[in-house]
Amino acid sequence: MAREKEGYRENIEQLNRLYPSHEALSLEEVAQVLNCSIKTVRRNLGHMMVNKKIMKTALARYMCG
Numbered sequence: 001m002a003r004e005k006e007g008y009r010e011n012i013e014q015l016n017r018l019y020p021s022h023e024a025l026s027l028e029e030v031a032q033v034l035n036c037s038i039k040t041v042r043r044n045l046g047h048m049m050v051n052k053k054i055m056k057t058a059l060a061r062y063m064c065g
Contacts, residue, residue, distance in 0.1 A: 005064035012060040024053035
């Protein structure tokens with residue numbers, strides 16, 4: 001069974017505090033969380049997009065490095 005990455009739970013909890021009613025975040029929201037531009041989000045996380053949004057679980061894994 002695969003283990004979750006170190007820091008995953010902290011990241012998902014932070015995302016849930018910031019966006020409690022969202023399952024997925026828009027590019028603008030992701031850019032705000034990561035403190036980067038939308039262009040950077042699209043370039044680096046574009047492969048994770050589903051219906052122009054990124055799931056919080058995928059973003060939390062990405063944030064673990």
